[in-house]
Amino acid sequence: MIQSKKEYLEYLTEDKNSLGIKTNWKTPIKELIAPNYIWKFQKKLRKLEYYKNSRTDFLGKLYGSFLKIRFRKYSLRMGFSIPINVFGPGLAIVHYGTIVINDKAKIGKNCRIHANTNIGASGGSKKAPQIGNNVYIGPGAKIFGDITIGNNIAIAANSSVNKSFNEDGIMLAGSPAKRIKEIDIKNIIPNSNI
Known part of the structure; x- marks a missing residue:
């Protein structure tokens, strides 16, 4: 479970490696032409976990609520019913x-x-x-x-x-x-x- 900004970044790195995603100067162009929707979903999942678990201040909770709505819409579009705080790093x-x-x-x-x-x-x-x-x-x-x-x-x-x-x-x-x-x-x- 993500408890800090450092862990959030570590989870993202592990997930990216598990998906075999390599980044270079062409990546933004590639994402514009043919986005990797699964990677986008996983980034949203990890970001929501970070805000839910670590950001207990008012702005953090407010932004976390916004992220939850966006995450739910994205989940429905992808066909995933995956709650936060279930998977360890490297998903x-x-x-x-x-x-x-x-x-x-x-x-x-x-x-x-x-x-x-x-x-x-x-x-x-x-x-x-x-x-x-x-x-x-x-x-x-x-x-x-x-x-x-x-x-x-x-x-x-x-x-x-x-x-x-x-x-x-x-x-x-x-x-x-x-x-x-x-x-x-x-x-x-x-x-x-x-």
Whole structure:
């Protein structure tokens, strides 16, 4: 969770690296012609987190309210229902499309997430998944309930994870998800600082 301006800038840098974004003198021209909307969304997400968590003065709260309205509009346009203070640094949203995340979920650093995923509560419970660092979440994955997922884990496309997997360095697949094999997450999450 972003608590200072320094952390805000660190989160932005980690997110940018995870998305594989390189900047140079051509970047403003490229952004004008073909903007990277996912990167714009992630910048708005991090800025709102910074203002919500760190800026408690009157002007900070006022600007934070304005950012919240803009963020909500942008979220609807992108098809993302991603609350603030859920993802650690190094978030990489790979594609446009529906992504729904419960505000009680917590996801560590270096998460790579694809479209049509859902991370939420189950059966009327308010508890949501707690997911570790360096996790790849494939397209169409559903992760729900009061569960924990370890570090360095890949969740295959269209998998349904409804129980805890605390072992690190494994791949989960199926519906319901099962441990498939051990993996080296460095081969699956590019541009990560593992």
